[in-house]
Amino acid sequence: MRHPASLGKIRIIGGSLRGSKLAVLPAHGLRPTPDRVRETLFNWLTPVIEGARCLDLFAGTGALGIEALSRGAGWVDFGERDRQLAQALQSELARLRQTQCAVRAVDALQMLGEPPRAAYDIVFVDPPFDAGLWQPAAAALEANGWLRDDAWIYLEMPVIALPALSPNWSLHRESAAGAVRYALYRRRGASAKL
Numbered sequence: 001m002r003h004p005a006s007l008g009k010i011r012i013i014g015g016s017l018r019g020s021k022l023a024v025l026p027a028h029g030l031r032p033t034p035d036r037v038r039e040t041l042f043n044w045l046t047p048v049i050e051g052a053r054c055l056d057l058f059a060g061t062g063a064l065g066i067e068a069l070s071r072g073a074g075w076v077d078f079g080e081r082d083r084q085l086a087q088a089l090q091s092e093l094a095r096l097r098q099t100q101c102a103v104r105a106v107d108a109l110q111m112l113g114e115p116p117r118a119a120y121d122i123v124f125v126d127p128p129f130d131a132g133l134w135q136p137a138a139a140a141l142e143a144n145g146w147l148r149d150d151a152w153i154y155l156e157m158p159v160i161a162l163p164a165l166s167p168n169w170s171l172h173r174e175s176a177a178g179a180v181r182y183a184l185y186r187r188r189g190a191s192a193k194l
Contacts, residue, residue: 053118
């Protein structure tokens with residue numbers, strides 16, 4: 001299948017796939033997580049990424065989930081509503097010979113309304129900034145059994161966004177890069193690994 005010309009490439013910055021490049025296709029709201037932000041996030045996750053079951057909820061290019069696979073995640077599910085982006089992501093994963101993963105061309109909130117096959121250790125929530133989906137996605141993750149008791153949840157949003165999150169989530173770390181705020185949360189009551 002032929003895909004539209006890419007707008008450029010982003011690279012995987014660590015692990016077994018370090019230096020691999022991913023195409024960035026033209027799509028409304030697609031805003032790949034910058035290298036510097038991914039590097040900081042995965043430094044935070046280093047003690048818990050090995051063998052983790054991950055969900056890249058608004059996958060886009062798949063950079064967050066592929067970075068997780070590169071750094072030793074045991075499994076990554078990718079959810080992407082845009083069928084063209086989902087097909088391109090499937091092609092990239094095949095090119096990179098990644099088999100511990102699956103891509104679903106599905107609306108994230110619709111998917112979160114279904115019962116999960118298994119709960120996740122780490123979830124990446126990075127929706128298009130103009131969609132305002134952080135709060136409904138976070139609520140559905142918490143309410144519908146998608147998170148393990150000791151899960152880690154990553155949110156990437158505009159600096160001005162202040163979603164109301166579950167009281168079960170506690171902020172572990174956060175930072176900002178330009179107009180982007182990114183934060184890693186941990187479900188309360190779990191023994192700390194970091």
